[in-house]
Amino acid sequence: MKKIIYLLILLLVVVSGVVFANRKIKNETIKNTISKPLSVAERKAALKKWEATPDGIMYKKWEASEAGQKVHNSAIKISKSIKNYTNMEAVVTSLSLPAGARLGFGMMVRINSDDYILAFGPEKSGENMFNFNNGFEQLHTLKVNDKIIIRSHHISQAPKYSYPIIMGDYVERDNKTIYMREPSKDGC
Template sequence: MKKVIYALILPMVVVSGIVFANRESKKETSYKPSPKPLSTTSSKTDSEETKKWKASLYGGIFKEWEISFERERLLATADKIRKNLTAFTNMEAVVTSLSIPSRTNADASTIQGVLVSINGQAYIVQFDPGDIQQLQSLRVNDKIIIKSSSAQYLRNYLHLVLSANYVERNHKVIVKRDFSKVGC
């Protein structure tokens, strides 16, 4: 009886080994990249569009900003908090102003937020429109804990803008963004 069972199992093992080996070789061949580029016209079109954009007004403004001292200053301030942004960790901040300095007075009402100091550097903390009531409870020299996942440079503002994903003052949560409701 044992010989009959071994005789039946042995061919099944051999056949299944062949099937799995054949399956693996098909997977390997399907993932090989093509040796030639897919389209030669797309790279030419992209470079032509890029050239047109660089020749436009916005391209010129970007070129000026790219070589400016202000860009270097903003990149340096972003580097100081990059680890905290990527790890979404606490940053201790002090509220220095309840109004946001902008290049022109017309832009002052575009962002709802406060100016804070983190490790001696000034940043703008931007609040969502639904968090405005919590924003009104903040005062100058309040010490707050901020967690943010992103920072951006807006051309009309002097400082880097942080999104307020989590803000805490005196161990009380002021703002806590619910990421489960945020969609793509």
């Protein structure tokens, strides 16, 4: 019986040592992978390097094309509102995204006679452990031609889409907030 107890204690010590050593290695790896931000010159060099890749060449061609210019000009029209996080009046034009879109839940909206993709990110199915769903339930009540107020911190453009992409941070209908993005928990 004593031998079994000693064997179990020895096994516990060995397993604890392996787990502790593995944890220490992971912590060191994480510390080593964190790097300081790139300088302006390094960012410019990285951009030049990327522009020489097939994806970069394709993007530059799209950017210079008529379709790319249309998307870029539409993005510029609302860039001041995006930068200042101010209200933008929009009308819902479609409750679905363009075919093949991989932006998660979203809809099409028109702001000042230009069309935009209003994306909210992936839609989580079901409910979480606190019995709340993902926050999109009131957005699902929107209908085509509904007038809404949008605020966003981010707009992007991609060759795959014929419209600028607005990340929905805040949506209001009839002076009632129907969606507000939760702040990031990691501070970024």
